[in-house]
Amino acid sequence: MARQRDERIDRAVLAAVAALLREVGYPALTMEAIAQRAGTTKPAIRRRWKSQKHLVVAALAEERTGVVAIDTGCTCCDLVGHLEALRIGMADPAFGGVLPALTADLADDPELREDFLAVVWEPRREACVASLSKGEARGDIRPGLDVDLVLDLFAAPVVFRVLFGHRELGPSFVRGVVGGVLSGVGAIAGGLCEHAEPG
Template sequence: MPPAPRAAGRQKDPQIDAAVRAATLDLLAEVGYAELTIGQVAKNADVYRPAIYRRWPSKQHLVTDAVADLIGTEPTSDTGDLRADLLAGIGTLVTAFESTVLGSVLPALIADLARDPELRESFLDRVFQARRHSTETVLRRAAARGEIREPDGAELAFVLDALAAPSYYRALFRHAPLDRDLVTRSVDLVLLGLRTRAA
């Protein structure tokens, strides 16, 4: 049962945050990004609009936060098997694009990011950089084990781009399938250049 409406002066409540995010994702699936409004979210979450605006200054910020929760910001586990960890991590991205509202929301959200530098920074911090950081940590630990060579700063940035870029590209343009084969090819191609060469 959704939480009862709260007065504007009350403290933040995690239950409200969860209800608002859930209502946002439901409405994105129902009406799409362009037609979603804060008023609709407030009604469906059974909260007052000021409670939403205290947490998120705009619809775009709310959607960014809901998307971050949807796809996870630390997807790359560290089991000691680098290839399996990268396959699982990039796989979560492809699954989100194909099985949730993220795939339909992404093009419009990216367009808004281009028009709003503050929103862009929020997206980069909340979604983009957080996921990259978890993958970077796994790569550095694999290098310390001798599983791959240690990439320098510029190469590491390229490696992180190369792992995720094919999935984002296909999610935006839909010119080819977003599937397990894409994940496998992306990971294996990157690892080919990073594997430690035999003496």
């Protein structure tokens, strides 16, 4: 009979990874440091996760940084809220600080990439899809749009600025992105709602 997996070790390891990412960063992360911080052993960690990179992805999924459920009754406000949560999340070294280096690893490992998209990125997209669907039902969003394209139009400018750091990434930028995208896909001319300050 197989021995039951101790979930306390799982939680301790994932918490240790998140803490170390904030302290030392992704490139300096080691299995030795993770095991020591979590109070376990490297073999115990390797039995649970395929590689250190998979462990980092699991920790990102556990943290759910930047994933929010919003329903203010205002489509523009909800979308600003989602994008602002992403912006703030990107400022967290355990998320935004990991993405540049992790992106290179994802390109070289299709399985890791699929895992990342499924457990880290998809929850963010699902939360935004819910807001877009409600916005369409309210008549704020034009029906029949390519949802994946619209979501990428919202998120891409924020991710781009995080990856390259070429310009400031602040709340006014987020509002500008939402206003710009809604000007193209919204049912109301002008895009911005009365509750969102102009960028």
